[in-house]
Amino acid sequence: MPHLTVHALESDLVGREAALIEKLTDAVVAVYGEWARSIAVVQLxxxxxxxxxxxxxxxEAPSPSVTFGIKEGAFSRPDADEIIARLVAGVTDAIAAVLGERVRSGVTIEFVGTRPGRSGVGGVVVTS
Structure with a gap:
């Protein structure tokens, strides 16, 4: 499941939370497809x-930092470089659209791959 944790200044987020969650989810869906909408997690x-x-x-005015949790298998796909590039561009565009262009140049995104069996949901280890 795509999982985005966004660290930003509280003053940048106030009143923009719903719009940012929507735009970030849309950015994920633009790359993965509509099936990912219901499982995309965004934490601000x-x-x-x-x-x-x-x-x-x-x-004084740092740009947001994003940790993007992704299945480790995504990095070994033949189109991995394209997927990562599209996610970086889409997530950055989403953040700049909501928080303003001043943050664009400093937005950082770190992809963290999770191997099967290294996470759990509801008390059960996820093996796929």
């Missing part, structure tokens, strides 16, 4: 100013 984590540091200093 807002940080107050002063609690985000870059280079040892408090960052």
């Amino acid at each position: 984590i807002g940080l107050p100013r002063g609690r985000w540091g870059i280079g040892g200093l408090s960052a």
